[in-house]
Amino acid sequence: MGMATDLATLNACDRGSFLAALGGIFENAPWVAEAAFAMRPFAMVADLHAAMMQAMANVGETERLALMRGHPELASKVASAGAMTAESRREQGSLGLDRLSEGELARFDRLNAAYRARFGFPFIVCVRRHTRDSLLDNFERRLANSPESERAMALQEIGHIARLRLVEAVEGPGKPKTDGRLSTHVLDTVSGKPAGGVRVVLIELGASATGLLTEAVTNADGRTDEPLLAGAPLRIGTYQIAFHIGAYFAAQGIATASPPFLDVVPVRFAIAEPEGHYHVPLLASPWSYATYRGS
């Protein structure tokens, strides 16, 4: 994707420039951008997104179905062969869907075939809002949907995809929220103070693999200098933060057992809202701790 265009520019430019900038927001469906062109001007980026979604709602079922059919299959061999847009390729690549084993490819092919047979269009999902486990889980659960609710689901996912593409393609006021945030802080309940110097390790847990996402050390305020995750949608999935409080309390010179009752404290949780803020603190003594979804 190229440089972002200003919303003001888009509000004033000719049809050709408008389409050049936004024709790819909806996969293989430049007509959505064309419809939005007629609805200018837009005060906020979110209004532009809403206008495009409205355009998609305004057309007949046949056109909408054609739009859905224009989406690539997930991880399919066909996809590997090149029919995907650059945007789709990049989005799918972020989960390693272009580097699947033969067995995994076969599983996706089976799911793709079953889905298409049941619904008549490819499985559409906003890949950037999922871990690989969550995506497969989503795929299998949606196969059981009724055709009607699955068409609504596909439209909702198309909206997620378009929103993410739009905030990258357009600069301007009122961008819709697309990023989430995961943060933490550690409180030492023995001293009643933030626990600084605590090593914090975030991993993604999954059926396929366990992957290190980030690692940090808490500062004097008991927080990490940067959120553990930020600047993008949080991927729906299961995570674990390991809080290395044994080393922290040892460094404080607090008497405890040998080995210490608590050393590395794992906190395992799932993220369900990609655009949400997840604050997962730890209140700890050498013998007890509490955690919760905070704010």
Add this chain to the structure above:
Amino acid sequence: MGMATDLATLNACDRGSFLAALGGIFENAPWVAEAAFAMRPFAMVADLHAAMMQAMANVGETERLALMRGHPELASKVASAGAMTAESRREQGSLGLDRLSEGELARFDRLNAAYRARFGFPFIVCVRRHTRDSLLDNFERRLANSPESERAMALQEIGHIARLRLVEAVEGPGKPKTDGRLSTHVLDTVSGKPAGGVRVVLIELGASATGLLTEAVTNADGRTDEPLLAGAPLRIGTYQIAFHIGAYFAAQGIATASPPFLDVVPVRFAIAEPEGHYHVPLLASPWSYATYRGS
């Protein structure tokens, strides 16, 4: 080891029977039992143990060192070849020390050699109070001790070994405490009631491997019908209890996220006192939990 003998019988029997029953309590050192024979009668089994420890303290350094030298090396090839007493073989076998790989054997051989070179007697440890990880950790840390404090440590371990053998060999009042206990309970803070039907899985964590120890489901009182561990010393080491509270709250019909923020809650802790009671409860809602060493 054969049948246990009554303390009353031991208080009244002749020297030969006494030695037949207790000659093996101290490894290759029947003279300890002989000394205890002269100190009869014993009101409690713990008194008999104390008398034997006193006998070991009463002799000169040379005799005590000879007693230490009479212990087998841990996991050594010599040991495999047969010089161990049946008791030692059984105790070491419980950690799989008789089924080590070539690499592990080599590591033990190096540690055994370094220890013997430094202290002049084999490394003595009450194996039944340790996991394999804790045992290796203990081995390496004790190599750094001064000879004096290490001789004291070895005597203490001999006392642990003897106490465990004694409570199996002798029936009677006042048995010294040799077993620990690990228990749990789960409280549902949404309903203010014990959480029944929660699956609870206990594993041992270790560098070598992760092993399932036990699995249970909480009863109506939020507890497991039996303690998670009991009836033997708790092995010093690191453990993890997985509390399956996601399934529990789903069964209660409590609205939560999809996937639920908390599903399987791991609580990781170390046991440092083999004869202690560790109560590790969980107070949980779908969005928060607390745990602690309770009583």
Add this chain to the structure above:
Amino acid sequence: MGMATDLATLNACDRGSFLAALGGIFENAPWVAEAAFAMRPFAMVADLHAAMMQAMANVGETERLALMRGHPELASKVASAGAMTAESRREQGSLGLDRLSEGELARFDRLNAAYRARFGFPFIVCVRRHTRDSLLDNFERRLANSPESERAMALQEIGHIARLRLVEAVEGPGKPKTDGRLSTHVLDTVSGKPAGGVRVVLIELGASATGLLTEAVTNADGRTDEPLLAGAPLRIGTYQIAFHIGAYFAAQGIATASPPFLDVVPVRFAIAEPEGHYHVPLLASPWSYATYRGS
């Protein structure tokens, strides 16, 4: 009330003795005991209670209403003058209803009059299951009930009263549960041990007054030697336990602020189930605490 009679004796005695023992269980309605006489024998005391409740259900609405009308008014001047049975007098006296001020008496008189005008029988409540505040609250809320549901409520209260009288009047197996229990324990999360030596003070909170109920010091297990309340129904109402943890942590030599952040920790809660077990523990460090209804 005199000595308790054995259930076995009651199962075998003649009608006169049976009525002498149980004629007063239902206020001014010996016919309930007479009906129960015909249903002998009873394996358990609870069966006897159930039989009496059944007898009350079996008669027509007119007889049941007459039974309700046979109950004294709460705290009324008429009652003061002497028409109450000895049992009612004792039960009402436990809340100090026989020592009300003129203003309080006037309030009860107003409520009694309004209730009788609306429902045609006096307000019946098992006084021993209430604090004075809860009783007044109950009185006012029940005035808003429909006549039908209020008649059901009155019967339920008559059942509570009878059950309490019965377990005092009859000895034998299978007594229905009439007593509740309030207990506590204190855990020191700095040391991971029960907090012994903590002063614990229980008061009843109420609009009328604040009254000390009991005071204790935790033992080595962090519990009080006796439950804070036991041996009788818990009175529905609001309570507060004050945990003196500031003095405890000072005695432990744990560094904290001056004055300490936490000194006397009040835990305020309501009891709603007179026959329930309320366990109200405190998990505390000098800077944090948690409490919950435990089990």
Add this chain to the structure above:
Amino acid sequence: MGMATDLATLNACDRGSFLAALGGIFENAPWVAEAAFAMRPFAMVADLHAAMMQAMANVGETERLALMRGHPELASKVASAGAMTAESRREQGSLGLDRLSEGELARFDRLNAAYRARFGFPFIVCVRRHTRDSLLDNFERRLANSPESERAMALQEIGHIARLRLVEAVEGPGKPKTDGRLSTHVLDTVSGKPAGGVRVVLIELGASATGLLTEAVTNADGRTDEPLLAGAPLRIGTYQIAFHIGAYFAAQGIATASPPFLDVVPVRFAIAEPEGHYHVPLLASPWSYATYRGS
């Protein structure tokens, strides 16, 4: 006190203007300001305060003692009669020290006399950093100090007083911190969300009286729009926040007991650092809660 003067102005003005602005910062001791005049310019307000403290340290013990003796007695009849500076009168008035009963006045007179007899100068304390209870407690404890440590204590308090006066008298960069902050937030652990709409009432607890300080309702983020206390030193003393969570959970439609187990949750704590930030949150379900000094 009049308008604040700019630090830049003070750095450039003549001696007369400087003394007019700052001569009253140290009670009845304009020579401290004079000494500071010679040390200009000051980059920060805190530097000006440090220079004045240094000036006080530079003089001999006799001059320093004279400065201490220039302070008024607390709440004395003499003070009432008018020898105090306007600043002292205002500061003491904030605790109601000018409206004491005869009995309280007599107590202060006794303490003042005992203190002066022991140390030879009046009791000096920065009144604005104390509740009345804390002030009396401080007074009685300091009577037991050695003369040497009490002189040091008096100087420290003079520094606190001067710092508070200085930040009001001077505008400019680098003001020393003189204000503290008390904040809270409420988290609903049933829904994993901030609890909005919770009534929160802060009172000061004291031997003399219990006073309402502020009352607020939490916003959608579970916090109060303004801190509970801010913009001034926090007074050392004991406080209680009452969290009305019973009404909150009832409004959420969460099933609970009747009356609810938790209704008004009191959290009692002491403030020891007037310039500190005290964050006192509540994590609550209808059956459990936790609180702690947070950050």
